[in-house]
Amino acid sequence: MATVNSNYIWHPFTQMKTAQPPLHVVKAKNCTLYTDDGKEYIDAIASWWVNIHGHCNEYIANAIAEQARTLEHVIFAGFTHTPAIELSKKLINILPAHFAKVFFSDDGSTSVEVALKMAIQYWYNKGLKNKTTIIAFENAYHGDTFGSMSVAERNEFNAAFKPFLFDVKRLPLPNENNSNSIKQQLYAWAAEEHIAAFIFEPLVQGAAGMLMYEAKYLDALIAIAREKNILCIADEVMTGFGRTGKNFAINYLKNEPDIICLSKGITGGFMPLGVTVCTQQIFDAFYDDDTTKTFFHGHSYTANPLACAAANASTELLIAEKCQQQIQWITNSHRIFADTIRSHPFVKEVRQQGTILAVELSTSESSSYFNNIQITAYQYYLSKGIFLRPLGNIVYIMPPYCIKEEELNSVYTAIKDSLFYLSK
Known part of the structure; x- marks a missing residue:
């Protein structure tokens, strides 16, 4: 399907000549994306920040x-x-x-x-x-x-x-x-x-x-x-x-x-x-x-x-009260996680505002959207079943509000482990 896709489609913010074949998502539910090869990914950025209640919310x-x-x-x-x-x-x-x-x-x-x-x-x-x-x-x-x-x-x-x-x-x-x-x-x-x-x-x-x-x-x-x-x-x-x-x-x-x-x-x-x-x-x-x-x-x-x-x-x-409580829970969870990685030598800075958490990686290149670590980091997170789309050397989480504790902890673990992997 990737070859067929490239025959017809021009993707946004993508250098089509060098980009990896896009993942083919066949369905999604809540925080999970399901691809045609049977894999699952936690959508930790709410698909470019839009799916605030998760995918395929039945009420909407x-x-x-x-x-x-x-x-x-x-x-x-x-x-x-x-x-x-x-x-x-x-x-x-x-x-x-x-x-x-x-x-x-x-x-x-x-x-x-x-x-x-x-x-x-x-x-x-x-x-x-x-x-x-x-x-x-x-x-x-x-x-x-x-x-x-x-x-x-x-x-x-x-x-x-x-x-x-x-x-x-x-x-x-x-x-x-x-x-x-x-x-x-x-x-x-x-x-x-x-x-x-x-x-x-x-x-x-x-x-x-x-x-x-x-x-x-x-x-x-x-x-x-x-x-x-x-x-x-x-x-x-x-x-x-x-x-x-x-x-x-x-x-x-x-x-x-x-x-x-x-x-x-x-x-x-x-x-x-x-x-x-x-x-x-x-x-x-x-x-x-x-x-x-x-x-x-x-x-x-x-x-x-x-x-x-x-x-x-x-x-x-x-x-609704349920969503407002979830927003506060995510905010507090981010704050706790941020404190666990703030002193890591590969972390230049951790920034948080509400449900937005950003980790700026300390690389040999300057902080930029075009920092080359983005490619390696993106592939690493996918290998762990997590969809994160780093802005260069800025890894950020902006999850759907329906994310569960187990899922959010999986995202945190992937980021924490990546600090060792990416700094090698």
């Missing part, structure tokens, strides 16, 4: 099946439907109180694209057409569309497109040593009065290697942005829906963003869906008798009823 599957027999899709311009209305209400109810309106799209990249367009047109509609500059963090990753690439770090991922990306002002990730200088820089840029928005991945930069920073430093920057009339965009595509230990990473903040981007875990991994949620203030800048102030953005599958039905079911599972 039944919600989709029931919806499919009623309404599979309808254009969302001029029409609406119950699953979208219910999902919007659910999201508004679990987000901070100042959020008011939900705009639907297709995935994480497009939810960020929507947020950027929304922020820039907000100022345009208010007559401030020179407020177009975006501030972002260094090492950021916000997606693969042109706007989201523009606010991401310039690197090998987007080098071919550099001439087409718009300029962005960048701040280093804040910490105890640089916090004051970063605040001074933000004040200086704000004085130029053309900053439209500040976009950030709150608390954890995922693709950068699970880089983590404290909420208090982000809070201080958001406070300055509010003071200086700069919109704040929280990209919670990865951190949303319980990943950081709370429903959203912004729940750790005192100061709240104006716009939040959500995707990945929103449907529990069943269907593609993105949403961009904004305040009433943002919405009001588009609400006008002047048709030209309309937000001209949309997709064919905007607010697809099947995706919304999946998201409704997934959200219901998320806020």
Whole structure:
């Protein structure tokens, strides 16, 4: 089957010439992937962070099946439907109180694209057409569309497109040593009065290697942005829906963003869906008798009823006491495991935020997505029946919330044993 696959399929983030044949998954259940050769693998990263309740969750599957027999899709311009209305209400109810309106799209990249367009047109509609500059963090990753690439770090991922990306002002990730200088820089840029928005991945930069920073430093920057009339965009595509230990990473903040981007875990991994949620203030800048102030953005599958039905079911599972307890249990388990390996000579650093645990390996190469140990580490974990996809020399766990103690301990054991194997 691998030969047939390579005849027709081009895989994402994969150098097709040198890559090993992909594993052929024939079915999955809860935390386990089953391949066509009879092997089983614990999915310890929830399949690119989306299957927060595990695979083939029956509650979500039944919600989709029931919806499919009623309404599979309808254009969302001029029409609406119950699953979208219910999902919007659910999201508004679990987000901070100042959020008011939900705009639907297709995935994480497009939810960020929507947020950027929304922020820039907000100022345009208010007559401030020179407020177009975006501030972002260094090492950021916000997606693969042109706007989201523009606010991401310039690197090998987007080098071919550099001439087409718009300029962005960048701040280093804040910490105890640089916090004051970063605040001074933000004040200086704000004085130029053309900053439209500040976009950030709150608390954890995922693709950068699970880089983590404290909420208090982000809070201080958001406070300055509010003071200086700069919109704040929280990209919670990865951190949303319980990943950081709370429903959203912004729940750790005192100061709240104006716009939040959500995707990945929103449907529990069943269907593609993105949403961009904004305040009433943002919405009001588009609400006008002047048709030209309309937000001209949309997709064919905007607010697809099947995706919304999946998201409704997934959200219901998320806020249930059982799931919330599981999130806290995983968080505590990670913390205990982290302490057992922190002093290992092959461990450069261990980072944890909620259900996200990252182990940075100390190799002769610099820390990077392209660190060659990734290939050896990936194959080692597979040989132990564990699916982990290291970001270069960063090995991370982001399991489905349904993972059992025995399964999680198997993941921990594989990582602990790999420290000896990989350091040889």
